[in-house]
Amino acid sequence: MAEVNDRKVAIIGCGFVGSSSAFALMQSGLFSEMVLIDADQDRAEGEALDISHGLPFAKPMKIYAGSYNDIVDAAIIVITAGAGQKPGETRLDLVKKNVGIFKSIIPEIKKRDCGGILLIVANPVDILTYAAAKLSGFPENRVFGSGTVLDSARLKYLLGEHLSIDNRSVHAFIIGEHGDSEIAAWSSANVSGIPLRDFCEMRGFYQHEESMRKIAEDVKNSAYEIIAKKHATYYGIAMSVRRICEAIIRDEKSILPVSSIQHGEYGIEGVSLSMPAIVGRDGVERDVPIELNEAEKEALRKSAETLKDVLENSAGL
Template sequence: MEKNCQEVDLRKVAVIGCGFVGSASAFALMQSGLFSEMVLIDADMDRAEGEAMDISHGMPFSRPMKIYAGDYDDIVDAAIIIITAGANQKPDETRLDLVHKNVGIFKMIIPKIKERNCKGILLIVSNPVDILTYAALKIGDFPESKVIGSGTVLDTSRLKYQIGEYLGVDSRSVHAFIIGEHGDSEIAAWSSANVSGVPMRNFYEMKGKHKYEKATANIADTVRNSAYEIIEKKKATYYGIAMSVRRICEAIVRDEKSILPVSSPMHGEYGISDVVLSMPAIVGKNGLEEHMPIELNGDEIKALRESAETLKEVLRNIEF
């Protein structure tokens, strides 16, 4: 039955896909206190029911919240609809290898959301996130501001963590972004990076770290390969992305106007268009409000354009 939703419940969230990432995200959101109602949806209804039961049993140690397994009719008034459904990334498999399998899954999911005229914000987490955010926009014909990919929010967190560890400072005082594809062609934007306002190169020198180019290149490589290393060791990554999902939801529900490197369409910025990738943007209750320009040098702009072309090449082989 088709339902129409004119208003959303700011205290309600939906999670579509109850695998490792979906269930970890649901658990993180339960602990956040941001929502009072959460519906879990999965092709395997038993899995969704089991996750809802398991998380609900921790309610006496947290804030009151209604958590249950449901179907697509239960999402019409959700403020945020989080999509984590898709095939898992396997060892030695890149995020882009997943594209055809997961676009096929999105061709089943997105129309079900579209036909119910949901007004909530879609948060795409499934990989490859840039391609699937593009797919959600094309298949569903949603307003661009209402479809956000988790993008490089996790990669940026990994970058801040690694810089903090290397320099011996609180990672929350590190201001730096990973931009471009959430994947192998991502770029660490060192030109705009700083520690509490001190340019990164200057802070390195203050800490007695004089091999700046080598150190930053090593950190960027570590961040780029983090997912592969984790997958090799434990077969999947889910805690880091769950915390990233929580952070994005927090910015939306609390209308924080936070600047996060989420995945969204480009319209000529840095000479890039007709592709979805990650750049810093203001995120609030209306979704993505606007991109925030950051300082990039010539090499970084070139790498960003190459990252965009990598994604475009994949898109050329997909029918939406």
């Protein structure tokens, strides 16, 4: 296995999400080398040049367009390649197209015996994370998806707006599928250790069920709303990629709701979905069991069944 360069990242796919992620990572100062790979070599070269021209305002870094041979020593290989979600499309509608693309990308990675971490960002992220784990042969801790990291950030943002408080003081997770069957884990949500319901009442809000339902729906529909207005989402997910990369490179052991293959927790087996997990230098160390009520557990199992059905009937995995 190739020795890993902790200061190197590779991004496969230079569309809106890939190039925005590259820009966010350039600004982060985490890496001193970044290789961009795309089926359209000119696109990769153009993005590398465009981002490189801002380096006099940032930290020294080598940014270039390359090939799969350049990923061997990368600490993190970020995969954003795939068809984007169109207005009116669900993430699961992308399954066949993007699993097909992964069946050409992942074998190229596998044959190079890379020692880094595969971070899957393309949608449907849960299906593609499972596909990447199975097709790459990487240990499961080194293959995971961005999952509901962005959904959870959206939830914190909306709760911060609702309560007129700093959204960084909100601790709440979206779990399950990154998509229509996702679950807001309300029973473990809190604001600086104060249960969410109690904090809402402190701020003069008493219509808990109605407010929670609306906020959860707004989170779930965020991407659809943005896609309807500007045809793609990319800044929020780029910031999520940067956050996950920070946790890995700095070995922070941060708790993030990334998508990884489940093995029996809550009766869920053999499917990839998002649960809070400890993320550090070796990837996913372990899932973190959070408090869920019976309705949330049942919704999580249903989310898993939705994904399993897609895996068996549409993904050809």
